[in-house]
Amino acid sequence: MLRDMLKLFKKQQNKKSPQGQQSVGEQSELKEKELTHDLQSNLTILKKLYSIPDNKDVKLRELYLEGLDKQAAIIFISTITDIKSIEEHILKPLTENTSGKKQIKDIVSVQLVHDNFYFKDAVKEINKGNAVLLIDGEARAYVMDCPDFQSRAIEKPDNEILIKGPKEAFIEKAVTNISLLRKKIRNENLMVEAVEISQRSHNDVFIVYIRGLANEKLVSNIKKRLGRLEVNSIQNLSLLEEYIEERSYSLFPSILSSERPDRAASFLEDGYIVLLMDNSPDSLILPATFWSFFHSPEDHYLRFVYANFTRALRMVAMFITVFTSAIYVAITTYHAEMIPPDLLLAIASSREKVPFPAVIEILIMEAAFELIREAGLRVPSPIGPTIGIVGALILGQAAVQANIISPIVIIVVALGGLSSFAVSDISLNFAVRLIRFVFIFSAAMLGIYGMTAIFVAGLFYMVSLKSFGVPYLAPMSPSYKSSKDTIFRKIIKNEKLRPGFLKPADMQKKSDEA
Structure with missing residues (x-):
């Protein structure tokens, strides 16, 4: 009986499908x-x-x-x-x-x-x-010509918040976003070309670059990648990013996303290419190097000394995020002789009643910190900060009193977690947070030697990465002729060259007399 019903259902489906295909x-x-x-x-x-x-x-x-x-x-x-x-x-x-x-x-x-x-x-x-x-x-x-798509008004940036600098952000309307760029770059050579990327939804990607400055081979390479896409629907730039990036499984991002028109305009003037799209309140800037994600849009709005001070803090915060928990695991597990005797006795007394090894303690608290961070982001905004503060205090205090976690682990994890907020770019922030767990496991297995091996392998991997043909660590490695804006920046009037790794048509940003 059941077989007969299945056969009848299949016949009905076969009868219906040709009609659907015919329509x-x-x-x-x-x-x-x-x-x-x-x-x-x-x-x-x-x-x-x-x-x-x-x-x-x-x-x-x-x-x-x-x-x-x-x-x-x-x-x-x-x-x-x-x-x-x-x-x-x-x-x-x-x-x-x-x-x-x-x-x-x-x-x-x-x-x-x-x-x-x-x-x-x-x-x-x-x-x-x-x-x-x-x-x-x-x-x-x-x-x-009379389109009128509904959109929100131009507002302040939500993710790239600055104290100094413009307070405008991109919105979900590409025409408005292009006008924000043209307001900053009043040049007849600012090109806006459209490429249709989805077969069913017919969504357009706008390729923005400065003709006579951007590398023509790079522009044609991007056009070819976009033209080869055979997808029914790509609604926004966040989805498009996964289709055009070179290494989809890499921890490190290779395309920079920015919601600030002033930042996109500054990249355009250096010879980069910007992608815009309807339904996306941001832009994609490519190619991107590691330093593009490390830098903040505010670095050039602050005075030279202040900007380099914040960059130094950001680099220190990045190393603290990646290495603090791993160093604690490595030292307490394998290299106790590196700790001063008084501190060693204090750590031993605080861990006396804790039943877990150091790596389990760290992993428990790291996972709890990530859960609290995620919960604070997903709940409504008035409740989010309350959940983060109250949750961290209650969980930390209760865990210490229950002898599940030692007090020094709370300090170590909190220091690494707070330092991670100094990494402003969301993609690099995720990469740093995930790499932290890799170093924790390597420290648990081989101590400082395991961390060193992973660090060297990571450097080799980063050197091998490319973004649309541009080395990921350029201009530091390999060295290119440029203004050398990497960890620290120069005084603005001394930044006379555009990035050489882009191979722009005009390398000179300013004359020698300027």
Whole structure:
């Protein structure tokens, strides 16, 4: 009985599937057709493609043009089109026109009007928020530029917070983001090119670079990578990043993400390439080196001494995050002779009642710290800081009183956890936090020798990494002709060269006399 029911179900599915495939095939066939001179036949095809009148936000308005003595129709999607612009700049001029000699482009007053001759092109323009005008007797579609996608206003950055510097951030509208860049770079050579990357959603990626400055081979390489993507849908830059990066499984990020227009503009002026996309409140900057993630946008807004002081603090904080817990495990487990006798006795007395070895203590507290950090991020903002503070205090105090964790472990883990917040870039922050666990396990197995081996192997690995052909540790290794902006920066007036590893068309940022 069950087998008969399964066979019947399979037959029904087989009967249904050809029909589904046929409907999709019919749609693709209709899109490939050319527009005809007959208005009603064109409208019939468009009604089929957009399922009119079932599709409620797709509007079709038929009208008679007295001046041209012709029937016409305008079709648009009301939720993504500027209705006021259609009424004032398209419908009103068309209905009030009395001259039969004027062209459509001379009658309407929208910013941009162009012709399309295939249904697939007309449909693509309608989906972009434009209005399409069809006229009886003409085998073309007039595309009127009037998109109006909803978006939020320009706000302050959430992740890259600065004390000094501009307070603008990118939003989810690519047109607005491009305007923020053009406000900072008023140059006719600032190029904005679009590449369609998704076959079903038809999302565009905007490639922004300065012509005559960016390396043409690098630009063409990025265009080829984007053009080779065969994906149904890529909605934002965070998803696109995984498709175009060279080593998807690497712990170290190879593409820099920034939500600050001023930072993106400074990279553009050095010869980098910026990617923008609708639905993404940030930009992708490529190629990226390790130093791009280490630097903060505020480094060049602060005075020379202050900026280098904060960079030194950031580098120290990074080493504390990676090595503090591992050093504690290595010394207490294998190298007790390295600790002064008084401190050794204090550590031994604090760990006297603790039943776990040092590595288990560290792992328990590291995992608890990560859980508290994650919980503080995911809960609503008014509760998040409270959970972090109260959770850390209660868990730490209770663990010490229950003799599960020794007090010195609380200090070690808290020091490493707090230092990790000094790494501002979220991708590098995750990398540092994960590498910390690698060093803890190496210290538990081989002590300082294991940590040294992992550190040397990690350096070899970082040297082997490349981002779009650029070595990851450049210009430190290998050495390139540049302003040497690595751990410390120079005075701004002495930064006269652009990064040599980008091979820009113009290496000179400032003249020698400046």
